[in-house]
Amino acid sequence: MRIYDQVSSLCWLLLSIAVCIESLRLGVGTLRHPGMGFMAFGVSLLLGILSLALFSLSTLKPEEGKIAPFFSGRYWKRVLLVLLTIIAYAELMPLGGYLISTFLLMSFLFWIVKGQLGWVLVLSSLTTLITYCVFSVWLKCQFPSGIFFE
Amino acid sequence: MGFFDNILLGFRVFLDPNNLFFCAIGVLVGTLVGVLPGIGPQGAMALLLPATFRATPTASIIMLAGVYYGSQYAGSTTSILVNIPGEPTSLVTCFDGHQMARQGRAGPALGIAAWSSFIAGTFAVIELMCIADPLGKFALSFGPPEYFSLMCAGLVLITYLAQGSTLKALIMALVGLFIGNIGLDLVTGLPRFTFGINELSDGVGLIPILMGLFGISEVLENLEQDLDKREIYQTRISNLWPSLKDWAEAKWAILRGSCIGLFLGIFPGGGPLLSSFISYAVEKKISKTPEKFGKGAIEGVAGPEAANNAAAGATMVPLLSLGIPPNVSMAMLFSALVIHGVQPGPLLLRDHPDLFWGVIASMYIGNMFLLVLNLPMIGIWVQVLKVPYRILFPLILLFCLIGTYAVNNSIFDLLIMILFGVLGYLLRKLGYESAPLVLAVVLGPMLEQNLRQSLLLSRGSFMIFVDRPVSAVALGIAFVLLISNTFRAIQRKYRRKYKT
Numbered sequence: 001m002r003i004y005d006q007v008s009s010l011c012w013l014l015l016s017i018a019v020c021i022e023s024l025r026l027g028v029g030t031l032r033h034p035g036m037g038f039m040a041f042g043v044s045l046l047l048g049i050l051s052l053a054l055f056s057l058s059t060l061k062p063e064e065g066k067i068a069p070f071f072s073g074r075y076w077k078r079v080l081l082v083l084l085t086i087i088a089y090a091e092l093m094p095l096g097g098y099l100i101s102t103f104l105l106m107s108f109l110f111w112i113v114k115g116q117l118g119w120v121l122v123l124s125s126l127t128t129l130i131t132y133c134v135f136s137v138w139l140k141c142q143f144p145s146g147i148f149f150e
Numbered sequence: 151m152g153f154f155d156n157i158l159l160g161f162r163v164f165l166d167p168n169n170l171f172f173c174a175i176g177v178l179v180g181t182l183v184g185v186l187p188g189i190g191p192q193g194a195m196a197l198l199l200p201a202t203f204r205a206t207p208t209a210s211i212i213m214l215a216g217v218y219y220g221s222q223y224a225g226s227t228t229s230i231l232v233n234i235p236g237e238p239t240s241l242v243t244c245f246d247g248h249q250m251a252r253q254g255r256a257g258p259a260l261g262i263a264a265w266s267s268f269i270a271g272t273f274a275v276i277e278l279m280c281i282a283d284p285l286g287k288f289a290l291s292f293g294p295p296e297y298f299s300l301m302c303a304g305l306v307l308i309t310y311l312a313q314g315s316t317l318k319a320l321i322m323a324l325v326g327l328f329i330g331n332i333g334l335d336l337v338t339g340l341p342r343f344t345f346g347i348n349e350l351s352d353g354v355g356l357i358p359i360l361m362g363l364f365g366i367s368e369v370l371e372n373l374e375q376d377l378d379k380r381e382i383y384q385t386r387i388s389n390l391w392p393s394l395k396d397w398a399e400a401k402w403a404i405l406r407g408s409c410i411g412l413f414l415g416i417f418p419g420g421g422p423l424l425s426s427f428i429s430y431a432v433e434k435k436i437s438k439t440p441e442k443f444g445k446g447a448i449e450g451v452a453g454p455e456a457a458n459n460a461a462a463g464a465t466m467v468p469l470l471s472l473g474i475p476p477n478v479s480m481a482m483l484f485s486a487l488v489i490h491g492v493q494p495g496p497l498l499l500r501d502h503p504d505l506f507w508g509v510i511a512s513m514y515i516g517n518m519f520l521l522v523l524n525l526p527m528i529g530i531w532v533q534v535l536k537v538p539y540r541i542l543f544p545l546i547l548l549f550c551l552i553g554t555y556a557v558n559n560s561i562f563d564l565l566i567m568i569l570f571g572v573l574g575y576l577l578r579k580l581g582y583e584s585a586p587l588v589l590a591v592v593l594g595p596m597l598e599q600n601l602r603q604s605l606l607l608s609r610g611s612f613m614i615f616v617d618r619p620v621s622a623v624a625l626g627i628a629f630v631l632l633i634s635n636t637f638r639a640i641q642r643k644y645r646r647k648y649k650t
Binding site: 054086087091140 | 201335340375541547571579582601606609
């Protein structure tokens with residue numbers, strides 16, 4: 001865990017430095033007239049101090065046992081695939097429209113964990129249609145119609 | 151208006167068919183969410199938020215509150231039958247509840263859990279009726295320094311009560327305060343930390359943050375493991391009404407659990423989770439037969455269940471009377487109120503008495519709905535438990551995506567949600583808690599506004615925070631908590647050194 005704490009504390013330290021620089025650019029102001037960057041400046045200072053404290057504490061602390069792998073589960077590749085799929089969904093929805101892109105997304109998600117093709121298609125179609133009826137028709141959410149239905 | 155007139159007003163508002171319908175939907179969804187591990191009340195509340203846009207503010211809050219206290223009710227079902235808590239707040243119910251089920255006493259365990267929840271929920275409604283109004287009136291005398299100090303104390307308290315490292319929780323709170331700073335400056339109206347992205351002018355939306363941190367990250371974490379591992383303990387569920395002996399053993403545990411929940415629920419961070427753990431510890435400590443705990447003691451089910459439900463109701467007190475959300479679910483309710491144009495706080499009772507008393511009345515009737523949902527309909531929830539996770543996770547992901555998109559019809563919000571999903575996933579792995587971050591995002595803009603107003607009022611002197619009694623006490627509490635935590639850490643370190 002020690003190495004993870006060290007890395008994460010350094011990330012927070014970098015964030016605090018970036019926020020500090022930007023808040024100085026925005027203008028900290030004075031105590032009588034606090035500026036736009038006043039609060040962010042204070043927050044960045046505190047964040048810097050705490051991240052340094054975390055770094056020192058984790059460095060001084062002896063490592064207990066073996067370092068556990070960051071991805072402990074057996075199926076971490078599945079996590080990556082699902083993540084990439086939902087990013088693709090967000091990017092493609094304006095083009096493909098809600099119906100097509102949601103059907104493709106659901107088919108992939110149902111399929112990725114040992115789904116049989118027949119069931120995958122039935123479940124994806126049902127989910128897409130029911131959510132469309134509930135959210136778009138009943139609740140009047142404005143989903144993109146996509147280039148095919150314009 | 152007198153106290154009883156207010157209660158009558160509440161019931162009149164609640165008995166509107168529309169509000170009744172929304173309450174029923176809320177507790178039903180809450181029960182579903184409580185039963186299903188993998189989606190929490192925060193995610194469900196965020197998902198349902200777009201569905202409330204066409205409803206009145208009262209109906210919306212009634213429904214969202216129903217989701218919250220409904221999930222606390224139903225979390226015990228999975229704890230007892232599957233040994234997996236539907237909600238973290240039902241974790242301690244696993245210890246004895248599941249053992250009771252293994253001994254063929256699943257019925258009495260479920261029964262006492264539901265009745266304890268009902269009794270404690272009723273106490274919580276009474277507390278809300280009695281405390282929220284006077285506290286709100288008292289809060290009318292508060293100025294920016296008091297609010298600033300109270301929010302600081304709240305944030306420190308939530309980090310102090312964090313399950314993991316306090317230092318990491320404090321870092322999370324500061325990151326949350328920074329995220330809350332993104333958007334237009336409250337005084338000058340100029341953008342800051344927006345990196346030239348127009349969509350960030352209104353700040354980072356709470357819904358994408360919540361969905362990402364609590365919905366997406368949870369799914370990603372579960373996907374790493376072998377899905378559908380859970381097995382339901384095969385047992386006949388009968389005798390849902392606990393016997394007289396069960397009642398005799400559980401009655402004081404219910405009362406004590408309720409008192410613990412009612413007290414701790416008011417404080418930020420001290421919500422249902424902490425209350426249930428403390429209640430279990432108290433019951434075990436004062437029991438004449440502590441060796442029975444962990445082996446199916448009914449007090450070990452009754453006490454924590456009463457505590458978490460009492461605390462769930464009590465957490466509404468600071469939100470409705472002070473306008474300060476004490477936990478993530480209340481932050482969600484806070485956002486819903488703001489979206490509907492209602493400002494939570496001391497003026498809520500004066501400006502929207504129908505909403506305030508309507509919500510209180512709904513909580514009482516909602517508790518009755520839950521009793522019906524959780525006892526005679528228990529068989530249905532057991533069937534719901536059998537839905538495999540490989541079917542559930544695509545649905546949870548889709549609802550997160552739709553729920554986030556529907557708020558502003560924005561693809562940018564979806565990307566923000568995914569970003570926070572990844573962040574939440576990494577934070578879980580690194581041992582950071584998301585709750586302080588979310589609460590700080592909500593409190594950040596208010597905290598800044600009150601800080602700047604206080605400094606303008608005092609012409610730059612920080613003494614304004616110490617000169618006022620309420621503010622001084624709140625800051626004093628925050629300071630003592632921080633100091634005590636540091637001492638505790640040093641003490642632990644020396645003890646470990648001494649041992650080696």
